[in-house]
Amino acid sequence: MTGERGGGLRMGAADEQHLEDGEDWLTKDEVRKIWPQIRPGSIRAVARSNSVRTSAAPSPDLTREPTYHAADVRRVAERIARGEADVASWQRADFEAARNDATPDPPVRQPVHWGPENVPGLLLLAIVVGLFFWGLTSPDHHHGTVIYYVR
Numbered sequence: 001m002t003g004e005r006g007g008g009l010r011m012g013a014a015d016e017q018h019l020e021d022g023e024d025w026l027t028k029d030e031v032r033k034i035w036p037q038i039r040p041g042s043i044r045a046v047a048r049s050n051s052v053r054t055s056a057a058p059s060p061d062l063t064r065e066p067t068y069h070a071a072d073v074r075r076v077a078e079r080i081a082r083g084e085a086d087v088a089s090w091q092r093a094d095f096e097a098a099r100n101d102a103t104p105d106p107p108v109r110q111p112v113h114w115g116p117e118n119v120p121g122l123l124l125l126a127i128v129v130g131l132f133f134w135g136l137t138s139p140d141h142h143h144g145t146v147i148y149y150v151r
Contacts, residue, residue: 038087052069
């Protein structure tokens with residue numbers, strides 16, 4: 001066997017013969033059934049971090065996914081059940097549920113009501129807008145008026 005980056009083991013050419021001889025190897029879908037606690041997209045990473053042997057031989061389902069050594073998969077399944085496996089929280093299938101339990105939903109924003117508490121702000125807004133338009137129409141001794149430029 002040769003080492004693979006990340007701690008997993010990859011089978012060498014001589015070990016591939018065991019795959020052909022019927023040694024127990026599992027596809028990703030079979031591993032998903034044994035590891036229901038793991039997100040499907042994290043199976044390869046969890047297998048690598050827990051030293052599950054993988055095969056470079058083509059998977060029987062014709063995908064590019066490696067096949068996984070069945071004994072190693074079962075060993076890691078026991079460790080997952082005991083909470084001893086090397087599994088990040090985001091790799092777990094129940095991660096969203098656990099996160100949702102830990103963090104409450106944000107408060108619901110209440111709609112704005114046009115009640116008496118908004119009157120001072122509305123008056124200020126009306127004064128500012130009125131002054132703006134009054135400034136546009138009033139004569140300016142140096143530059144003329146807006147009406148003068150529009151004509």
